[in-house]
Amino acid sequence: MTKKRVVIIGGGAAGLMAAGQAAIAGAEVVLLEKMKRPGRKICISGKGRCNVTNSAPIEEFIEHFGKNGRFLRQAFSYFFSRELIHFFENNGLKVTLERGGRYFPKSGKAPDILKTLLQWISRLDVTIRDNCQVSSILLKNDTISGVATSQGIIHCNAVILASGGASYPATGSTGDGYRLTEPLGHTIVPIRPALVPLEVRGGVPSELAGLELRNIAVRLFIEGKKRRQLFGELHFLRYGVGGPTILTLSGDAVDALQAGKSVILAVDLKAALSEQKLDARLIRDFEKRHKEDLAGVLRGLLPAALIPLCLEQTDLPPDRRAGEISKKERKKLLHWLKELRFEISRHRPLKEAIVTAGGVSLKEVDPRTMESKIISGLYLAGEVLDLNGNTGGYNLQAAFSTGWLAGRNAGSS
Ligand SMILES: Cc1cc2nc3c(=O)[nH]c(=O)nc-3n(C[C@H](O)[C@H](O)[C@H](O)COP(=O)(O)OP(=O)(O)OC[C@H]3O[C@@H](n4cnc5c(N)ncnc54)[C@H](O)[C@@H]3O)c2cc1C
Structure with a gap:
């Protein structure tokens, strides 16, 4: 046979x-x-x-x-x-x-x-x-x-x-x-891309490209509504964001973008600390290092590549002494650290998708x-x-x- x-x-x-x-x-x-x-x-x-x-x-x-x-x-x-x-x-x-x-x-x-x-x-x-x-x-x-x-x-x-x-x-x-x-x-x-990096409207500052953040949380907002939150890693790329959390969120983001909906990512840079605990840490840092300028204190809080973006978006004066930072300014910094926002303009093409x-x-x-x-x-x-x-x-x-x-x-x- x-x-x-x-x-x-x-x-x-x-x-x-x-x-x-x-x-x-x-x-x-x-x-x-x-x-x-x-x-x-x-x-x-x-x-x-x-x-x-x-x-x-x-x-x-x-x-x-x-x-x-x-x-x-x-x-x-x-x-x-x-x-x-x-x-x-x-x-x-x-x-x-x-x-x-x-x-x-x-x-x-x-x-x-x-x-x-x-x-x-x-x-x-x-x-x-x-x-x-x-x-x-x-x-x-x-x-x-x-x-x-x-x-x-x-x-x-x-x-x-x-x-x-x-x-x-x-x-x-x-x-x-x-x-x-x-x-x-x-x-x-x-067919559409899944597990794909996302482009940030206007690109990301060149000094951020290559920066890999760990222990952060990312929240995905579609049309202003929170859809998902993930903890883990985020990588900054020349044109936008990638890395494990972004790839996992990308499926929902791709569907939303293709339907013409707004997609926002909010990154919590201090995901391990509640707002209260982070505020207490900022107060402690500012008191302990009251004679140093703000930019110097930020170096203890953030990767160096993120400091210019932080100062630009919060409008805080880099040369101000830490001891002279007002409560309002501290709260502004706190909010930025807990919710760094990026508007997503596009997803990368199918040929760059993992699946x-x-x-x-x-x-x-x-x-x-x-x-x-x-x-x-x-x-x-x-x-x-x-x-x-x-x-x-x-x-x-x-x-x-x-x-x-x-x-x-x-x-x-
Ligand atoms: C960069 C990257 C990293 C990844 N890393 C991981 C990982 O670490 N873990 C994980 O689980 N998944 C990972 N994936 C996803 C995973 O690799 C794929 O889902 C999986 O390999 C799919 O296997 P498949 O056999 O279905 O298809 P494929 O691996 O795509 O194989 C299909 C084969 O069919 C052949 N073929 C196509 N058309 C024809 C035709 N007409 N005639 C003859 N042959 C044809 C192709 O040449 C190809 O060799 C990754 C994907 C990418 C792109």
């Missing part, structure tokens, strides 16, 4: 995991990758260290994907972080747990994740065709018959579409999956198998789906879990 043949479109995290699992399930597997080599995005992930997953329990994991997270429950119930960690360790790659529950390869090198996956699928006799771009998915009697590629037609019994989203296109993720599935009758939920929001509608995919409800024999996995999670290893785990489930189901006869 001839084996079932499964074609995988895309050699990212989802496609590589799907390829190995389809082979384990008994299929002949051909993985098609349009770039020179698979796994480019894996290699740049986590700033080149690859945050592969997170120690959060399933419920919390699902929350990190917003309202679409529930779709992942089945995939996570089969193959979750524990299984992924075992998978890597059984294949000779040690991982280590860091702050925020984030797992990284112990070597600190993202390419080691790719290497482990490639060695694994090679042992399972998966055929990889590089430089092979799929241009259409072929059907016969409404079921899968093959794919048309830049290297000719390849016949098969099932296809796993794992072509990724449309962000960081230099990695090969250029939105092909949407163009491949729309003609087959799938709905594409409009793509939107994609193939989840309503048309069976979460128990990852098979299309429209085309029999078509399976979908990874970021091509309308799924996007927060930073912290959630997106890669979702790619691996959905890839695992698609592979197991597509590969079995």
